[in-house]
Amino acid sequence: MAAFLDTSALVKHFVVETGSGEITALVESDTELLICELATIEGVSALSKKVRKGEMSSSDFRRHLRAMVLFLNSGRCEIIPIDEEVKWQARAILSTWALSHALGSLDALQLAAAVAAKRAMGLVEFYSADRRQLAAAEAQGFAVRNPGLE
Numbered sequence: 001m002a003a004f005l006d007t008s009a010l011v012k013h014f015v016v017e018t019g020s021g022e023i024t025a026l027v028e029s030d031t032e033l034l035i036c037e038l039a040t041i042e043g044v045s046a047l048s049k050k051v052r053k054g055e056m057s058s059s060d061f062r063r064h065l066r067a068m069v070l071f072l073n074s075g076r077c078e079i080i081p082i083d084e085e086v087k088w089q090a091r092a093i094l095s096t097w098a099l100s101h102a103l104g105s106l107d108a109l110q111l112a113a114a115v116a117a118k119r120a121m122g123l124v125e126f127y128s129a130d131r132r133q134l135a136a137a138e139a140q141g142f143a144v145r146n147p148g149l150e
Contacts, residue, residue: 001123002032004114007042008129009147010035014064019148033077036113038106043068080113089115101136111137
């Protein structure tokens with residue numbers, strides 16, 4: 001089974017926090033890893049937010065960012081592009097789940113990329129630390145995991 005990591009799950013591989021061990025074990029396994037192209041941008045934002053909140057130093061930010069860039073360029077994970085199919089699927093997801101699951105546009109893009117992967121590959125497990133996004137993913141038929149909490 002492949003594993004789709006949203007940005008909140010991906011960042012746990014680089015920053016020690018709840019669920020980091022589970023994500024690192026997943027990355028070190030032979031499980032096929034999938035991420036949305038959006039995570040390559042959101043990941044930088046998530047790391048910089050930790051600096052702004054005083055949770056990480058600037059030097060740690062640079063170190064973690066370097067590690068993330070190396071990982072993304074390593075070929076270890078498949079990066080799903082935000083193509084027309086993914087954008088169409090994100091609009092459909094928002095039309096259906098935005099109100100009942102308080103789902104935002106970026107979460108919908110992540111979920112849409114996972115849906116595209118699921119169509120192409122079959123079984124995909126969805127990893128996120130965002131409970132609302134997990135609920136929407138579960139409603140889309142995904143097996144879901146909140147790293148470190150399950």
